[in-house]
Amino acid sequence: xxxxxxxxxxxxxxxxxxxxxxxxxxxxxxxxxxxxxxxxxxxxxxxxxxxxxxxxxxxxxxxxxxxxxxxxxxxxxxxxxxxxxxxxxxxxxxxxxxxxxxxxxxxxxxxxxxxxxxxxxxxxxxxxxxxxxxxxxxxxxxxxxxxxxxxxxxxxxxxxxxxxxxxxxxxxxxxxxxxxxxxxxxxxxxxxxxxxxxxxxxxxxxxxxxxxxxxxxxxxxxxxxxxxxxxxxxxxxxxxxxxxxxxxxxxxxxxxxxxxxxxxxxxxxxxxxxxxxxxxxxxxxxxxxxxxxxxxxxxxxxxxxxxxxxxxxxxxxxxxxxxxxxxxxxxxxxxxxxxxxxxxxxxxxxxxxxxxxxxxxxxxxxxxxxxxxxxxxxxxxxxxxxxxxxxxxxxxxxxxxxxxxxxxxxxxxxxxxxx
Numbered sequence: 085x086x087x088x089x090x091x092x093x094x095x096x097x098x099x100x101x102x103x104x105x106x107x108x109x110x111x112x113x114x115x116x117x118x119x120x121x122x123x124x125x126x127x128x129x130x131x132x133x134x135x136x137x138x139x140x141x142x143x144x145x146x147x148x149x150x151x152x153x154x155x156x157x158x159x160x161x162x163x164x165x166x167x168x169x170x171x172x173x174x175x176x177x178x179x180x181x182x183x184x185x186x187x188x189x190x191x192x193x194x195x196x197x198x199x200x201x202x203x204x205x206x207x208x209x210x211x212x213x214x215x216x217x218x219x220x221x222x223x224x225x226x227x228x229x230x231x232x233x234x235x236x237x238x239x240x241x242x243x244x245x246x247x248x249x250x251x252x253x254x255x256x257x258x259x260x261x262x263x264x265x266x267x268x269x270x271x272x273x274x275x276x277x278x279x280x281x282x283x284x285x286x287x288x289x290x291x292x293x294x295x296x297x298x299x300x301x302x303x304x305x306x307x308x309x310x311x312x313x314x315x316x317x318x319x320x321x322x323x324x325x326x327x328x329x330x331x332x333x334x335x336x337x338x339x340x341x342x343x344x345x346x347x348x349x350x351x352x353x354x355x356x357x358x359x360x361x362x363x364x365x366x367x368x369x370x371x372x373x374x375x376x377x378x379x380x381x382x383x384x385x386x387x388x389x390x391x392x393x394x395x396x397x398x399x400x401x402x403x404x405x406x407x408x409x410x411x412x413x414x415x416x417x418x419x420x421x422x423x424x425x426x427x428x429x430x431x432x433x434x435x436x437x438x439x440x441x442x443x444x445x446x447x448x449x450x451x452x453x454x455x456x457x458x459x460x461x462x463x464x465x466x467x468x469x470x471x472x473x474x475x476x477x478x479x480x481x482x483x484x485x486x487x488x489x490x491x492x493x494x495x496x497x498x499x500x501x502x503x
Contacts, residue, residue: 179241221267286359339363431463
């Protein structure tokens with residue numbers, strides 16, 4: 085009680101006054117105002133008084149009851165959990181995580197082609213190499229490619245989760261926005277043409293990540309046609325416009341995927357087979373649907389590969405969009421369940437390393453047919469189409485008829501021929 089505490093402390097020359105808390109008049113307890121002797125310099129805070137009372141009263145007299153505590157587990161931080169999920173997905177795919185400096189040398193920013201005026205400058209930097217806050221993550225990862233190639237690693241993937249800042253890009257509180265990004269780089273020492281264009285290797289990883297995060301309506305568009313915000317305009321400086329794309333989930337901009345520009349290749353001594361991607365972590369999280377369950381088909385699916393000879397002016401995305409729309413219409417009219425994916429793309433090129441652009445070289449070993457050597461006005465795109473029906477097993481004749489109708493549709497819309 086308060087009188088007991090007062091007596092204990094006054095016995096060791098403390099001055100104690102008992103005051104009442106507002107509304108507690110007539111009740112036992114209240115507020116103790118304690119003044120320690122001048123020689124007790126160890127008494128500084130209220131907890132020191134509590135310890136002093138306990139020591140003088142005797143710890144043996146204190147009740148052996150554990151204090152009440154809420155055992156409800158703390159909620160997980162959603163952002164940290166999402167970042168950990170991405171780390172596990174990319175690590176499972178064989179990539180290695182790096183942590184590079186958030187600050188870089190000004191020459192690195194300029195070599196990337198980015199505007200140095202948009203980078204925050206640190207006046208009291210620890211080193212000249214750490215003077216500017218980076219405008220994107222990709223150049224920091226590309227800088228680590230050549231040392232790993234020299235160390236004997238022929239093929240590898242690197243990724244980093246970090247933040248970037250761009251001058252004049254502010255948040256809702258008018259403070260410099262902290263832009264969460266995911267960067268990925270895939271590099272290989274081999275010049276084997278059968279591996280295809282490096283762009284497809286980077287896109288393969290991005291598609292794998294999108295599939296694991298249950299991101300629907302994944303769309304890619306040529307980088308040269310994309311309308312980018314100020315911060316992403318700087319990130320795009322590290323990409324070759326003709327061999328890169330902007331990726332979307334519906335109308336949500338996710339980021340960039342493609343190959344480094346010629347200047348970066350030369351300055352950083354990058355191998356010919358190098359590709360990269362940089363994605364917006366906030367956009368990935370908003371586009372992710374979480375865990376999605378879909379019942380297995382009761383009846384087996386029929387899988388067929390079909391090759392379309394398409395005029396070179398049409399992109400793969402346009403061809404895939406045309407085929408997907410046809411399958412969607414077939415699903416609505418006849419109840420079919422269709423799925424289409426890339427298998428192989430072949431187009432003659434003057435570039436020695438880009439003659440054969442296979443999307444999935446592990447599954448596709450067959451060369452595209454029906455195209456004359458040197459026909460640069462057309463390209464062959466091979467698609468793998470899977471068809472099933474929820475109520476019965478499809479016959480080969482049904483699927484062949486559907487593919488014949490598909491050939492007519494792409495002929496009308498894209499002037500494409502089925503090979």
